[in-house]
Amino acid sequence: MPDTPPPSAETPVAQALARIRARIAAACARAGRDPASVTLVAVSKTHPAERVAEAIAAGQMVFGENRVQEAKAKFPALRAAHPGLTLHLIGPLQTNKAGDAVALCDAIETLDRPRLAEVLAKEMAKQGRRPDVFLQVNVGDEPQKAGVAKGEAASLLRLAREEFGLPVVGAMCIPPVDQDPAPHFAWLAAFARDQGLACLSMGMSGDFEVAIAHGATHVRVGTAIFGARG
Numbered sequence: 001m002p003d004t005p006p007p008s009a010e011t012p013v014a015q016a017l018a019r020i021r022a023r024i025a026a027a028c029a030r031a032g033r034d035p036a037s038v039t040l041v042a043v044s045k046t047h048p049a050e051r052v053a054e055a056i057a058a059g060q061m062v063f064g065e066n067r068v069q070e071a072k073a074k075f076p077a078l079r080a081a082h083p084g085l086t087l088h089l090i091g092p093l094q095t096n097k098a099g100d101a102v103a104l105c106d107a108i109e110t111l112d113r114p115r116l117a118e119v120l121a122k123e124m125a126k127q128g129r130r131p132d133v134f135l136q137v138n139v140g141d142e143p144q145k146a147g148v149a150k151g152e153a154a155s156l157l158r159l160a161r162e163e164f165g166l167p168v169v170g171a172m173c174i175p176p177v178d179q180d181p182a183p184h185f186a187w188l189a190a191f192a193r194d195q196g197l198a199c200l201s202m203g204m205s206g207d208f209e210v211a212i213a214h215g216a217t218h219v220r221v222g223t224a225i226f227g228a229r230g
């Protein structure tokens with residue numbers, strides 16, 4: 001009978017994670033940055049909990065999901081088994097899901113409008129939980145895309161901080177798919193610097209090295225770890 005393979009080390013997910021970590025380290029070396037200054041957010045949306053468990057077995061503890069419903073179905077059990085897990089919400093958030101998002105997530109990366117700031121503040125007060133908040137900026141000013149317009153980003157940030165007392169730690173963006181992401185990353189980095197935001201969530205499977213060159217502290221990588229989404 002053939003031996004069963006070792007439990008975790010050689011799964012495709014573990015191999016992909018090792019490759020991505022090496023590329024992050026190389027991008028940091030080129031940029032003269034400490035690799036510890038970049039957090040890999042493994043985007044597990046659409047992939048089953050078994051794949052997430054493989055990533056955990058390979059030492060990955062930070063995950064991103066784009067839908068509250070899916071996060072709610074997958075993560076409570078994983079979290080019970082692995083108390084150190086960190087979950088980032090990276091998809092658009094409806095106000096009626098804000099309570100679940102505050103209860104489930106450690107970071108909410110998609111604050112993009114005043115009404116959501118208000119509801120998040122209420123939920124945080126009610127639940128006594130304060131997940132980190134990132135301001136999502138629509139850096140390409142694309143009409144169909146989530147995120148606050150660049151011209152309104154500073155005023156929304158001021159409102160979120162001063163009026164609602166939200167723990168805003170960073171800025172997040174998804175550049176237009178058909179454009180060079182570099183100028184968009186540069187814009188967000190300058191915005192974060194000007195506004196005193198320490199965290200920069202930018203870069204996905206196709207462009208995380210460029211994002212690291214521009215100062216990303218969080219890269220959100222899905223396909224390059226878990227494979228294509230069905």
Ligand SMILES: *Cc1c(COP(=O)(O)O)cnc(C)c1O
Nearest residue numbers: 043066090204205220221222223
């Ligand atoms: C799906 C998603 C990602 C991951 O994209 P990949 O190209 O699969 O790495 C990153 N950020 C957000 C906001 C996403 O929705």
